[in-house]
Amino acid sequence: MGKTTTIVLADDHQVVRQGLRLLLDAEPDFTVVGEAADGLQAVDLSERLTPNVLVVDLVMPGLGGLDVTRRCRQRSPKTRVVVLSMYASDAYVIEALRSGASAYVLKGSSAAELVLAIREAAEGRRYLSSPLSEKAIETYVREASDTHLDLYQSLTLREREVLHLAAEGLSSAAIAERLGISPRTAETHRTHVMGKLGLHSRTDLIRYALKRGLLPAEPE
Amino acid sequence: MQLTTSTRGRRRGKASQARASGDPYRLLFSQNPLPMWITDSETLAFLAVNEAAVAHYGYSREEFLAMTVKDIRPPEDVSALLDYHAELQKAVLPASGSAGVWRHRKKDGTLIDVDITWSPISFEGRQAYLILAQDVTERRQADEKTRLLQSITTAVSVAEDVRSALGVVMAQVCQATGWALAEAWVPRPDGKRLEWCGASQGSDEGFARFRQVAERSTFAPGEGLPGRAWASKSPLWIGDITTESSFERAPWARETGLKAAVAVPVLADDEVVAVIDFFLSEPREEDKRFVGVVQAIATQLGWLILRRRAEEERRRLLERERAARAEAEAALERLRAIQSVTDAALAHLAMDDLLREMLARIRVILAADVASILLLSEDGTFLSVRATQGLDEEETKGFRVPIGRGITGGIAARREPMIVDDLSKVETLYPSLGEMVRSGMGAPLLVEGQVVGLLGVGTRRPRRFTEEDLGLLQLVADRVAPTIDRIRLLEEARKGRERLEMLSRSLVDLQEAERRRIARELHDEVGQLLTSLQLALEASGRSLAGAPQGGRGGGAGLDDSDQRKQAREQALRSQMEEMKEVVSDLLARVRNLSMNLRPPMLDDLGLLPVLLWHFERYTAQTRVRLDFQHTGVAGRFSPEVETAAFRIVQEALTNVARHAGVDEVKVEVWADAVCLGIRIEDQGRGFDAEAALTGPSIGLAGMAERAHLLGGRLTIDSAPESGTRLLAELPLGGHAGRGASSG
Numbered sequence: 001m002g003k004t005t006t007i008v009l010a011d012d013h014q015v016v017r018q019g020l021r022l023l024l025d026a027e028p029d030f031t032v033v034g035e036a037a038d039g040l041q042a043v044d045l046s047e048r049l050t051p052n053v054l055v056v057d058l059v060m061p062g063l064g065g066l067d068v069t070r071r072c073r074q075r076s077p078k079t080r081v082v083v084l085s086m087y088a089s090d091a092y093v094i095e096a097l098r099s100g101a102s103a104y105v106l107k108g109s110s111a112a113e114l115v116l117a118i119r120e121a122a123e124g125r126r127y128l129s130s131p132l133s134e135k136a137i138e139t140y141v142r143e144a145s146d147t148h149l150d151l152y153q154s155l156t157l158r159e160r161e162v163l164h165l166a167a168e169g170l171s172s173a174a175i176a177e178r179l180g181i182s183p184r185t186a187e188t189h190r191t192h193v194m195g196k197l198g199l200h201s202r203t204d205l206i207r208y209a210l211k212r213g214l215l216p217a218e219p220e
Numbered sequence: 221m222q223l224t225t226s227t228r229g230r231r232r233g234k235a236s237q238a239r240a241s242g243d244p245y246r247l248l249f250s251q252n253p254l255p256m257w258i259t260d261s262e263t264l265a266f267l268a269v270n271e272a273a274v275a276h277y278g279y280s281r282e283e284f285l286a287m288t289v290k291d292i293r294p295p296e297d298v299s300a301l302l303d304y305h306a307e308l309q310k311a312v313l314p315a316s317g318s319a320g321v322w323r324h325r326k327k328d329g330t331l332i333d334v335d336i337t338w339s340p341i342s343f344e345g346r347q348a349y350l351i352l353a354q355d356v357t358e359r360r361q362a363d364e365k366t367r368l369l370q371s372i373t374t375a376v377s378v379a380e381d382v383r384s385a386l387g388v389v390m391a392q393v394c395q396a397t398g399w400a401l402a403e404a405w406v407p408r409p410d411g412k413r414l415e416w417c418g419a420s421q422g423s424d425e426g427f428a429r430f431r432q433v434a435e436r437s438t439f440a441p442g443e444g445l446p447g448r449a450w451a452s453k454s455p456l457w458i459g460d461i462t463t464e465s466s467f468e469r470a471p472w473a474r475e476t477g478l479k480a481a482v483a484v485p486v487l488a489d490d491e492v493v494a495v496i497d498f499f500l501s502e503p504r505e506e507d508k509r510f511v512g513v514v515q516a517i518a519t520q521l522g523w524l525i526l527r528r529r530a531e532e533e534r535r536r537l538l539e540r541e542r543a544a545r546a547e548a549e550a551a552l553e554r555l556r557a558i559q560s561v562t563d564a565a566l567a568h569l570a571m572d573d574l575l576r577e578m579l580a581r582i583r584v585i586l587a588a589d590v591a592s593i594l595l596l597s598e599d600g601t602f603l604s605v606r607a608t609q610g611l612d613e614e615e616t617k618g619f620r621v622p623i624g625r626g627i628t629g630g631i632a633a634r635r636e637p638m639i640v641d642d643l644s645k646v647e648t649l650y651p652s653l654g655e656m657v658r659s660g661m662g663a664p665l666l667v668e669g670q671v672v673g674l675l676g677v678g679t680r681r682p683r684r685f686t687e688e689d690l691g692l693l694q695l696v697a698d699r700v701a702p703t704i705d706r707i708r709l710l711e712e713a714r715k716g717r718e719r720l721e722m723l724s725r726s727l728v729d730l731q732e733a734e735r736r737r738i739a740r741e742l743h744d745e746v747g748q749l750l751t752s753l754q755l756a757l758e759a760s761g762r763s764l765a766g767a768p769q770g771g772r773g774g775g776a777g778l779d780d781s782d783q784r785k786q787a788r789e790q791a792l793r794s795q796m797e798e799m800k801e802v803v804s805d806l807l808a809r810v811r812n813l814s815m816n817l818r819p820p821m822l823d824d825l826g827l828l829p830v831l832l833w834h835f836e837r838y839t840a841q842t843r844v845r846l847d848f849q850h851t852g853v854a855g856r857f858s859p860e861v862e863t864a865a866f867r868i869v870q871e872a873l874t875n876v877a878r879h880a881g882v883d884e885v886k887v888e889v890w891a892d893a894v895c896l897g898i899r900i901e902d903q904g905r906g907f908d909a910e911a912a913l914t915g916p917s918i919g920l921a922g923m924a925e926r927a928h929l930l931g932g933r934l935t936i937d938s939a940p941e942s943g944t945r946l947l948a949e950l951p952l953g954g955h956a957g958r959g960a961s962s963g
Binding site for chain 2: 086
């Protein structure tokens with residue numbers, strides 16, 4: 001202990017900056033070395049002053065808090081970022097963390113929390129405001145990952161018909177004849193379905209059809 | 221005067237004779253160019269003949285003087301002569317004058333016609349007749365011929381056909397010439413044999429059998445009497461058929477007593493068109509005169525036939541020309557009618573009147589009972605009846621024919637016209653139609669090769685429409701297609717305008733409603749809190765100023781006790797706590813308000829985060845659980861797409877919460893290089909999707925419009941009691957899944 005943590009504050013509201021400054025000045029081991037009113041300034045200051053911690057508001061004009069975080073982490077990797085935000089949503093937290101932030105503090109939290117967050121961040125640890133939790137984060141991450149979506153289910157009846165016939169090898173014209181639709185419509189359906197399922201060639205189509213069991217058994 | 225006829229005088233010669241007698245008038249008799257003689261009025265013996273008589277008749281003077289007038293007559297005429305003479309004697313007849321035309325026979329047997337003029341004279345003491353015999357045979361023949369020809373010509377020209385003309389000829393000739401029977405033969409249509417074509421009315425019943433045989437007979441060229449005349453193209457005379465071996469019907473001829481026969485070909489343009497043969501009841505040597513007459517007649521007949529043919533030909537050509545002209549006019553009329561179906565005058569009519577007028581004209585052109593125009597739906601999947609005539613409009617109102625289904629749908633899918641001979645025999649989508657219309661045709665209405673509708677006509681009774689009819693229908697269809705398309709486009713445009721107006725109106729309403737809501741929320745909730753905050757601040761102010769709570773008076777006393785100071789501090793602290801809470805509350809509400817209007821993470825973080833956030837709040841608010849599946853949407857898309865996608869999901873879920881009456885909803889979102897798709901499904905109450913999309917409720921219409929504006933589409937498949945499936949697809953225009961820039 002006894003080490004001073006240098007801090008740069010970035011928030012577009014002067015009132016907020018003043019308030020924060022007051023708060024942080026009250027701590028003996030904190031020194032606010034700079035204030036920025038917009039994102040670009042924040043990045044600039046961080047680069048120049050290389051503070052231990054950058055406290056940045058998520059919502060700022062010009063460069064937003066997330067972008068500031070990213071750039072700052074790039075240009076001055078030693079600076080830890082604490083994101084201040086009024087958004088309690090897990091999405092923002094994830095994004096902030098992904099952008100390189102060490103801590104995420106809700107604006108409604110107490111002064112003590114902010115101080116704690118800065119201290120933790122300075123130590124290289126992660127801190128999340130109390131309403132937020134790691135668990136919630138994990139849940140969110142899970143939800144946000146790709147689920148296995150069976151796009152076949154999202155095809156209309158007509159599209160499925162076209163898919164089956166195309167897999168059997170019929171041309172668009174033949175498909176049109178079979179289904180009693182115009183050749184143009186048949187072609188549109190075919191292209192659409194192939195695109196939707198990510199199939200780019202006949203080989204893809206056949207492979208897909210086989211995998212899904214769309215093709216009838218081999219004739220004798 | 222005395223004329224001697226003694227042989228003695230003969231040697232002296234005529235002139236000397238005359239000189240000898242010294243009678244100048246003697247020359248009048250002897251040298252007269254016309255035959256003259258003197259006969260005894262009683263015995264009719266020749267008393268004197270002149271040179272001309274001798275020369276003409278071939279008898280010598282001696283022979284003459286040995287004969288009577290009877291001897292120069294054909295035997296059959298003798299009785300007539302005697303009768304005449306008897307009358308003469310009785311002086312019933314005039315004293316002198318013309319005795320008319322009689323037949324005489326020359327020494328060589330030739331018959332001549334002679335015009336007799338006579339007068340009584342006294343000769344060598346006897347009562348005698350002086351007779352002038354003018355040979356009028358030729359003239360007679362000519363007259364006869366002319367008369368015969370004339371009468372035949374007249375008769376033939378009015379005859380209906382060759383057969384009756386021949387009949388006239390045969391009858392007239394037999395009558396005029398006394399030949400007993402005539403037959404006519406004509407070449408068969410195949411030209412190989414002659415066949416019987418009629419006969420004159422043989423007076424004798426005996427001819428009946430002869431005729432019967434004739435009716436059955438045919439002759440090849442060169443065969444039999446008619447056949448030989450046919451082949452040789454010239455008359456053929458048989459003096460006595462009963463002795464002619466080549467005459468097949470000889471036995472029957474013998475029965476009937478026919479003897480002489482002649483066959484005369486009738487030529488027209490050097491072609492034998494008929495052969496007429498004549499029969500006589502007695503044998504006769506070839507009578508050139510008779511043959512000549514018949515030939516002349518035959519020639520006339522030939523010419524007549526030729527003329528008849530020419531006339532017939534001309535008549536036929538005229539007829540053909542008339543028919544061709546009539547057909548051309550009919551075609552022109554049809555063309556005019558087709559043109560009239562869409563003439564300029566129609567342009568001024570209102571849509572429905574125009575269609576009605578067109579259909580009326582179409583019915584006339586095609587002589588149909590029913591005519592209908594069907595139009596393709598906007599999404600191009602089915603046809604519906606736009607206008608009809610001849611059918612009850614109510615009956616056809618709900619007709620929906622999917623492309624490719626049924627006859628009508630088939631015509632539209634194949635883009636080929638078609639005839640249906642019997643609607644009752646084919647499977648139709650609407651059996652009631654088969655009851656009203658029995659036979660019909662349909663032709664697609666094509667504009668730039670694409671089907672925009674269908675034109676159909678039908679008849680109540682079965683009718684065999686021909687390929688020509690179908691061609692006509694297609695012509696009419698091609699003609700009206702542009703007009704119909706124009707109607708369709710105009711209506712689409714009108715509908716589009718109406719929808720736009722409706723949306724605009726709704727938009728304005730919505731804007732106002734939202735403003736109202738925000739205003740109210742701001743006033744009620746935020747305003748309230750701010751007011752209470754204001755009060756609290758005032759209270760704090762008073763506390764600071766030293767005014768005790770409750771409003772007990774007192775100024776800022778210098779000698780405030782610690783106790784009072786502490787109480788004041790306490791009051792301030794609690795007030796501040798209160799204020800902090802209010803502010804906290806206020807903050808929360810303001811943020812909530814803001815979030816409801818437009819969540820910032822839509823702009824900051826993207827579609828997936830905002831959806832996840834929204835779903836959490838939604839479930840918390842409505843108790844409806846969400847089964848969310850997604851793939852490929854982790855990145856960023858264009859702001860318009862993200863916004864549209866979010867709003868669509870938001871609106872759809874709102875509807876589910878409000879109307880579906882379920883506690884679970886399935887949401888699928890996916891994206892690939894080409895488009896972003898959303899699928900929301902619930903097993904709830906369902907609703908009339910079509911009414912919702914086009915009706916006044918703008919929620920769904922607004923969603924559809926958002927999709928539409930981005931070039932995508934939104935379809936809702938729902939019906940009462942069968943759940944709802946919403947599918948939206950937004951094209952990504954190549955800027956797919958812009959990933960968040962990594963840090």
